[in-house]
Amino acid sequence: MGIVVVEICDSNFLLSLNIEEIIESKYPEVAVLFNDCLGFCGLCRLKPYAMVNGKRIHGKTPEECLEKIKEAIEAELAFYA
Template structure:
């Protein structure tokens, strides 16, 4: 398992893109976990979001959210550098 964990809801709008493959190919130290529910009721249907080490990351589009996830991953990894 990675030192950074990205959690996505399987019902989230972020699933328009293959987040798991993109993130894990670019950041081998990151683990992407998909859940059936992250207990933020209804949020997954409203806009793309994910949790990065427990921090909620949102975007207007799946691509924007992915960019924000990558930014947060970089910030988290900087702690361990």
């Protein structure tokens, strides 16, 4: 498991991207986990979002959300550098 954890709901719009491969290939210290539900009822159907080390990250499109996730990962990794 990585030092940064990205959690994604199984019903999320982010699943239109191969997010696990994209993130874990670029950031080997990151673990991408998929959950049935992250407890933000209905949010996964409204807009793409993920939890990065417990912080909610969202965007208007899956691509925008992915970029914001990468920024959050970079900020988390900077803490450990």
